[in-house]
Amino acid sequence: MNTRMEEELKCPVCNRFFCNPVLLPCFHSLCTVCAVQVQDLLPPIGQQHQQCQQQNTAGVSCGNPISSGVLDESGAGSVVGSESDLPDIDKLSIVSETDSGVICNSRPNSYIGTPGLGSIFFQATQGAVFSLRCPVCKKTIYLDEHGVQTLPKSCVLESMVEKFSRGGGGGGGGSCGGPGGQQGPSGSSTIIKCQLCDDETDCNDASCMCEQCEIFYCDACRDRCHPPRGPLAKHHLMDPCQGQILLKRSKVKYSTCNDHVDEQLSMYCMICKFPVCYLCAQEGRHINHEVQALGIICKVQKSELSQNLQSLSEKAKSGTLFIQRLKAMTDRVENNCTEFQKSVIHKCDELIDSIKERKQFLLESLNDEKEVKILTLKEQVSHCTSLLQRTTGLLQYSIEVLKESDAFSFLQISGALINRVSSADENFNKEMELTPRISPEFELAFDNESILHAIQTMDFYQMKAPGQPVIITEDCSAENNSVTIAWQPHPSSIVEAFTLELDDGNNGDFRVVYVGRETICTVDGLHFNSIYNARVKAHNHAGESIFSELVSLQTAEVAWFCLDRDFAPPDVIFSENNQSASCRSFGHRVILGAVGLSKGVHYWEISIDRYDNHTDLAFGIARFDVDKRSMLGKDDKGWSMYIDDQRSWFFHCDNHSTRIEGGIKQGNVVGVLLDLNDPEHSLSYFVNSRPQGPIAFTDLQGVFFPAVSINRGVQVTLYTGLQPPACGEI
Incomplete structure (x- = not known):
């Protein structure tokens, strides 16, 4: 049997394998001996009231006349059996007329209301003699004068412990447990003790079992209590292990009712959640309770447990896979660490190489500076030496001239010599450059503090996903x-x-x-x-x-824009912050607005500031890549109305239509209305605020730029951000 469930087979009190386990109403189990050890005897009813009054006088709230102070799991003080110590469903169950005195997680059909809690606990515990606090869930259970003996045996748990012990559990095998047996640690055999030794704390190992007496004997007790003579001579003695197996097989297969010992437990009370016999359901404590056949409920419970086990098994499987992933991650940690170490080494080597390269660069710069200083000083030394030699030669020559005794000869050269010496004396300091051309000191500074600080504080940082901007x-x-x-x-x-x-x-x-x-x-x-x-x-x-x-x-409700200077032909002249334009060319030049329009209603006007030679002007819209060296509307990327001093036409794809009488002159204003909200996506024109013909173009889809085409002798000015004309004006 799998040793992983070994902890499930151990008593929470003695931490050993269960021996004759009993089942508590909270569905936890204890060894019978351990349950007897942890049960407490309740004081008499009068003392219970006296204790409660003393606690109330001391300022301690007490809802149960038999409560006693204990510490809960957190170490805080509480009152066992008090109102705060019981779940609501437990509080409701204790008013049932069929309650046995054990607080169960049930609500009987006979529940008629919730009287005062003091009287409820008084009624519920009138017949209670013992109390037992579950060491696992800390619930308090009240028992009658029979105490632990009224608790049902946990047959399944006892059978599982027996199988676990017989199968060796943790590795030992061959021995079995039973009456008088002591259980060793996991992996060791279970030793069967003698049941008749006087010293219960130091019982001898059993050497046999009497098949008729069903008692285990050691050698001494067998000779003293079961001598092989008289009627006892016919009794059959057998090996203790074989006797233990025989005892298990000879046990009654079906459990019997505690209240009706001759009746088998054949039904299950749906209210009390407990197996009952036929008489209990007809005339006993469980009368009027809903009952079902024990086999049917067992089948239902097994089905529910199987479904829960399947769900838990899937989760355990996923947990196993997760553990395998965790184990595999250890190898990844090793590999990732190795790779990251290589990355750190590479980056540090890059820093070292960069510092070495910079070091070489700085040293070379310093050497270059040294060579410049030395060369400059040598040039100055050479220059000064040459000047000094010339000056010394002039001095020696002048001294020799002064030695001339012939006045005529001296005067022949004295004037020129005086000028030379005077000029040399006057220019000596200037030509000699008595100040060094360059300092011998290196007036440089080398600041590495910031780099040192950066290196000293260089460290890893935890890379995680950034927070919300x-x-x-x-x-x-x-x-x-x-x-x-x-x-x-x-x-x-x-x-x-x-x-x-x-x-x-x-x-x-x-x-x-x-x-x-x-x-x-x-x-x-x-x-x-x-x-x-x-x-x-x-x-x-x-x-x-x-x-x-x-x-x-x-965005803005209406478009404010100017003429686009950046993409206009070079022979167009702009003024007034790119709101006005004229042209030096005799050919037409298209000028676009600086903004594209794809949604909304937009209206702008263009005033005719100068109009010579009665040329044709074109106003409208265009794509960004329209031909800018021909009249607007000449290609398929422009839509326009071209107009002269007498009439106008609509122009697109080199086709003109809808001739309209009435032209323009200097000072007139042409309005353009582009309605991209209208289902027709239309383009209309106005001259001096009056409609110039019907709607010119429809079904305009995409992005359009305001456009105008002009040539030599024309100047126009653009006005934007205007409200469209009202419907009545159109």
Whole structure:
């Protein structure tokens, strides 16, 4: 039998294998001898009331006239049998007229109400003589004058202990336990003791058993109490182990009722949760209780236990697999440690190599500085030496001239010589450079404190998934069709990158708009008049954080923009902060607005500041990649109305349509209305606030840029952020 269940077969009091185990109402088991040792005799009823009054006088709450002070599992003081010491269901069970005095987890059908707890405990314990506190769950059980003898035997547990002992349990085998037996530790044989030795503490080992007397004898007791003569001569003596097996086989197969010893336990009380006989159900304590056949309930209980065992077995299997994973992880720890050590060694070697390279670089720089200083000083020495030689030669020459005695000869060269000496004297200090050109000292400093500190504090850090980032709402903003989101990482988190997500402005799905280490991001090209929700998360090698709280930003209701200077043709001239434009070319040039439109209603106007030569102007919308060196509407990426001083046409894909009388002149204003909220997604035109024909274009899908095409002799100015004309005006 598996030794893993050995602890299940040991008594919680003596910590030895169960011997004649009894079953408590709390479903824990004790050896019969141990149960007798832990049961307490209750004081008489009068003393119980007196004790309760004394406790009440001392300020101790007492709901049970027979309570006694004990310590619970936590060491705190409590009152055994008090109201706080019993579960609610136990409190309700003790008012049953059929209660045996043992508090059971049941609620009989005869329950009619809950009287005062003092009277309840008084009634419930009137017949109680003994109390027993379970050493496992600490519940208190009240017993009648028979005490432990009223508790049922745990036949299954006794049988399992016998099988475990016979099978060797922990490795020993061959011997069996029984009356008078002492159980050794796991792995040792169970020794059967003599049942008639006078000294119960030092009984001799049994040498035989009488089959008729069913008593185990040692040699001395056999000779004294069971001599082989007279009637006893016919008794059969056998080996103690064989006798133990015979006793087990000769036991009555069916259990009998304690109250009706001639009746077998054939039914099960569903209220008291206890096997009963036929008479108990008809006229005994369990009358009017719901009962079922013992075999049926046994089958049901076995089925339920099997299902629970199957569930527990699956969990035990998963626990076994988990333990195997843990054991396998030890090898991974070794391998990972080796790999990590290699990584540490590699990184430290890189640091050492880098320091060596830097050391070489610094030494080479120092040597270069030394060579420069030496070369500079040598050049200055050479220069000064040369000057000094020339000066010395002039001095010697002048001294020799002074020795000339002929006045005429002296005066021939004295004037020039005086000028040379005077000039040499005047320029000597300047040419000699009496100050060194370079200092011999190395005016350099080498600061390694920060590097030393970094090396000395270099250590491992625990890599774990970063915490939730926090969006800084006061630094977030929305301008035109752009939003700016700022955030900060969770304190003490190590972050390698952030991921910023934005929805579609209509509470739709989120999409990634930025991944990087920065903590601020601006997203352009969004829809106007839309509310965007943004969220951010952080991640590193260990994992990623949960998303931050959402921040909602609303873009501008109407578009404010200027003309796009960056992508305009080079012969277009801009002014007024890119709101006005003119052109040097005779050919048409397309100029786009600086913002793309894909949603909402947008209206802008263009004033004609200069209009010469009665040329055609075109106003409308275009894709970003429209041909910018031809009239707007010439290709399939432009939609326009081109107009002169007399009439206008709608123009797209080099096709014009809908001629409308009425042109423009200098000072007029052309309005463009792009309605992308209307189901038709339409484009309409106005001249001086009056509609210029019907709706020009419909079914416009995608992103469009405001556009105008002009040529030489024309200047226009753009006005944006205007409210669309009312329906009556159109």
